[in-house]
Amino acid sequence: MKLSRRTTAVATVAGAAAFALLATGCASGAGTSPESSDTPVELTITTFGTFGYDELYKQYEAENENVTITATNIDTGGNARTDTFTKIAAGSGLSDIVALEEGWLGSIMEVSDQFVDLADYGINDRKADWVDWKLAQATDPSGRIIGYGTDIGPQGLCYNGALFEAAGLPSDREAVAELLGGDDATWEDFFATGNTYKAATGKAWYDQSGFVWNSMVNQLDEGYYTADGELNVEGNTELQERWALLAGAAADGLSAAQGQWDWNGGKSFVDGTFATFVCPGWMLGVVQGQTEAGGGDATTGWDFADVFPGGAANWGGAFLAVPETSEHKAEAAKLASWLTEAKQQLGQFAAAGAFPSVAAAQDELASNPTPNAFFNDAPVGTILAARAQGVVAQFKGPDDSIIQENVFGPVTQKLDSGAANAETGWAEAVTLLNELID
The missing domain is CATH 3.40.190.10 (Periplasmic binding protein-like II)
Incomplete structure (x- = not known):
């Protein structure tokens, strides 16, 4: 996203019914074998603004008893940019998963070797999930895919x-x-x-x-x-x-x-x-x-x-990337993939209004006009799906x-x-x- 997203009291934009719209999510990519399911793993993740992930973290922990998620949310995308590049320069301090904003993805691509190639963790099995240009944005000049697409704007x-x-x-x-x-x-x-x-x-x-x-x-x-x-x-x-x-x-x-x-x-x-x-x-x-x-x-x-x-x-959109410094790359990639599957993107939309970049989730919102009580019962998902027609993000x-x-x-x-x-x-x-x- 070009401008920063401010942390606020987040609205329930689509309603809890969005979680039920999709019976199943897409299968998480399976590349390098994750750590043993009974080995305790603490995964750290840094996001910014209004990602709407809190309930999804709880769900993932409940479904993966060995995993504990420690989340950090930075108030604005601009401050997140500073935090990310400061830690890249220091060579340490990045979380296992780092949210990258569209507006500064171009500068990230200059140091894309600091993030793992998610092709090693099964992202190619999900290529068809995203709108084409979203995946293209996350692909560096060497053809390495460094980010799982979250929302578009x-x-x-x-x-x-x-x-x-x-x-x-x-x-x-x-x-x-x-x-x-x-x-x-x-x-x-x-x-x-x-x-x-x-x-x-x-x-x-x-x-x-x-x-x-x-x-x-x-x-x-x-x-x-x-x-x-x-x-x-x-x-x-x-x-x-x-x-x-x-x-x-x-x-x-x-x-x-x-x-x-x-x-x-x-x-x-x-x-x-x-x-x-x-x-x-x-x-x-x-x-x-x-x-x-x-x-x-x-x-x-x-x-x-x-x-x-x-x-x-x-206006906007983000990606979840796994730094090379992570000590839990496979588990981090598994969580990042899960967070960006269609069912979870619907949950993110319900919590924060972040419109999905995964086509199946877009289709569900387009065909299920859930009224939003705060916005005079506007069918916000259906409206955003209509507004997404013809959208292709600029090169940043x-x-x-x-x-x-x-x-x-x-x-x-x-x-x-x-x-x-x-x-x-x-x-x-x-x-x-x-x-x-x-």
Whole structure:
């Protein structure tokens, strides 16, 4: 995922029924023989943000009595990146299983020999499980597969139906999708509707420009890097055109200028500070957790629509890798494989809204529209399955996450505060790029 995922009180996004949708998971890969089933093994795992694994850890321990799982969860993907690379440089300290974020997978590929080739542990027996591009992302230039795919991040639109009604806009999910252009929704439509909303209410349309910019970039065939790994920012007319759109929206007051991952203790989700929020599946848990932290609940009015400006977009996704330093490689690979089987990916979706990368789990969510009580009974799984159509994640270069967070991050904040416009902001971003990226 390009931006970091924040730890929050995680919502139950799909409901416990998701666990029952799939009668059996796929068989775990069996490569190098695991340790004897009666030999006690402590497996360590490090994740970040809202993975939704807690109940799955308990289940695995119950089914594998010799295994004890010691889990560490780091608050953000950015901090997880720092932790991972610090330990790689030190040559020690990595857990038996390490979660890798899509946004910094490119830099991991430069040190991919620090992780085992999962072909030695049976991952090739599961190749057909994942959508093709997910497995391709985890394959290094030498053809070694270093990660079991967890989630992907198809995006829909979270919106507050009560605020829409107060502004004289439709609040029904289908009508909202149509209002924004349906299958032909554009960012121009999104910002124009935002201006209508602001004229009626005097309030902002979305929380802050950083997340919107991230979504705009992710929709392009090539983002900060070309598909062959070259930097792709300076002179990129597609990026500059989108930047100008975003800068215009900020100048119109459509951004609430919130801090990234800081919504006034969740109160901004409750008090009408903004009415829309860009939502990959894993963000649904963030919205619910923040709303509840701010004193709200299902009656606050948040909903989820099958529409996204500019079309299909992927924000996020992760992988589980086994470092070469692990003393329990076979057992770690067995656990990582199990966690990413279809049945467990449905459990992860139920706990945290992380949309599966395994095709069988996607199919189950598409055909079983479980209502989500918090989001006005929206069939979030079915919506996300629809939003996943046409999604192919961009190539992420080695400094992709740094460009998003440390180059464009501070400049989008300046757009929101009025300290920069389209031209000065772009120029500052290019200057930062040249200072930070070799």
